Amino acid sequence: MRRLLCRASAYSRSFSSSSSRPSSHGEEAIIIDGKSVADEIKQVVAKEVATFKKSVGKTPGLGVIFVGTRRESELYVHNKTIACAETGIASSCTKLSENASEEEVLASVMKYNEDPSVDGILVQLPLPKHLNEDKIMSSISLLKDVDGCHPMNIGSLALNRKQPLFIPCTAKACLQILLKNSIQLSGRYAVVIGCGNISGLPISLLLQKHNATVTRVHALTETPEDYTRRADIVISAAGCPNLVRGDWLKREAVVLDVGISHTQDPSSGDLHLVGDVCIEEARKVASVISPVPGGVGPVTIAMLLQNTMLAAKSRHENDYRKIS
Numbered sequence: 001m002r003r004l005l006c007r008a009s010a011y012s013r014s015f016s017s018s019s020s021r022p023s024s025h026g027e028e029a030i031i032i033d034g035k036s037v038a039d040e041i042k043q044v045v046a047k048e049v050a051t052f053k054k055s056v057g058k059t060p061g062l063g064v065i066f067v068g069t070r071r072e073s074e075l076y077v078h079n080k081t082i083a084c085a086e087t088g089i090a091s092s093c094t095k096l097s098e099n100a101s102e103e104e105v106l107a108s109v110m111k112y113n114e115d116p117s118v119d120g121i122l123v124q125l126p127l128p129k130h131l132n133e134d135k136i137m138s139s140i141s142l143l144k145d146v147d148g149c150h151p152m153n154i155g156s157l158a159l160n161r162k163q164p165l166f167i168p169c170t171a172k173a174c175l176q177i178l179l180k181n182s183i184q185l186s187g188r189y190a191v192v193i194g195c196g197n198i199s200g201l202p203i204s205l206l207l208q209k210h211n212a213t214v215t216r217v218h219a220l221t222e223t224p225e226d227y228t229r230r231a232d233i234v235i236s237a238a239g240c241p242n243l244v245r246g247d248w249l250k251r252e253a254v255v256l257d258v259g260i261s262h263t264q265d266p267s268s269g270d271l272h273l274v275g276d277v278c279i280e281e282a283r284k285v286a287s288v289i290s291p292v293p294g295g296v297g298p299v300t301i302a303m304l305l306q307n308t309m310l311a312a313k314s315r316h317e318n319d320y321r322k323i324s
């Protein structure tokens, strides 16, 4: 009975444009519509950008650095550029070849660090293996770290009572989806699958900041399902198709699928996206699921725009303080 009530209340809470119920037979999870969550955020950002342009006379700007030729990275960078244009943010992209030297990449970061028209910098990951990712990410100016990947920002996210200037976009996107669907975090048990620097790790730190009890599992964890089966909230960011099966989940669990893998259609050559969660099984067990595509991904891009707007504002306030 409690379960039924839970499900009914989760349904009524989310009975809005941001979620849709896939079937009417009453036992399937709510599938979150990330695109509409993203559109709402983008509308707010677009208004802020317009106000900023009018009052300050500057256009917020994002600089992207893309090393190599990975096809999916190219797609993401393209999507980010379009999203910037939609909200009135200026964007530029520095493309470097697969065998670019560390000095070249660092020089590109420095150029954006010093460019007053650039408010936010994103170095597209993963980088080619010969490059030192830590060194490159640490060279991004703290005030421009809209990706939230600088060790100082990650450190502040991990510390009690400290607020980072920028929260990594994917973690922010997950939190936004949870809050939007009135999913309580405080005191609840959350399991994050995968501890990557741009997704799993920051997600687990942000959930912990919101007083969830958090376990992180990874490729070396023995029987990860022992943890996920007890979890109120499961967030998977491993990049392994069908990793999370229906029998890995507790009834009424909330499941966010962050992982994205690309499979190529043998006949058309088109890239298809798949998440980590076996959605056909999970939807029969979970109460709420964010799918791939159309879940966390679009919200992540909206958060990048929000962080870029935030960077423009805080840099402007800093300049103002210096001259007054």
Ligand SMILES: NC(=O)C1=CN([C@@H]2O[C@H](COP(=O)(O)OP(=O)(O)OC[C@H]3O[C@@H](n4cnc5c(N)ncnc54)[C@H](OP(=O)(O)O)[C@@H]3O)[C@@H](O)[C@H]2O)C=CC1
Binding pocket: 170, 193, 194, 195, 196, 197, 198, 199, 200, 217, 218, 219, 220, 224, 237, 238, 239, 240, 243, 257, 258, 259, 260, 261, 296, 297, 298, 300
């Ligand atoms: N939707 C979105 O907005 C975004 C999606 N992504 C996607 O999220 C995924 C993760 O990205 P990223 O963090 O950069 O990746 P990383 O490669 O940095 O991290 C992957 C993590 O998953 C773990 N892992 C791998 N296989 C398994 C497994 N079988 N069981 C449990 N854990 C496993 C790895 O563990 P170990 O370290 O032990 O090998 C590692 O901790 C990718 O698919 C990426 O495309 C990323 C960013 C944004």
Ligand SMILES: Nc1nc(=O)c2c([nH]1)NC[C@@H]1CN(c3ccc(C(=O)N[C@@H](CCC(=O)O)C(=O)O)cc3)C=[N+]21
Binding pocket: 075, 076, 079, 122, 123, 124, 125, 126, 147, 169, 170, 198, 260, 273, 292, 293, 294, 295, 296, 297, 298, 299, 300, 301
């Ligand atoms: N420094 C850095 N920061 C990142 O945030 C970062 C990165 N590097 N490297 C790659 C990953 C991946 N990532 C995605 C963002 C949006 C979608 C997204 O919008 N996905 C859409 C579909 C997109 C499509 O159709 O191709 C969806 O899931 O519906 C996907 C993936 C950010 N990443």
Ligand SMILES: [Mg+2]
Binding pocket: 127, 128, 129, 130, 131, 133
């Ligand atoms: Mg590397």
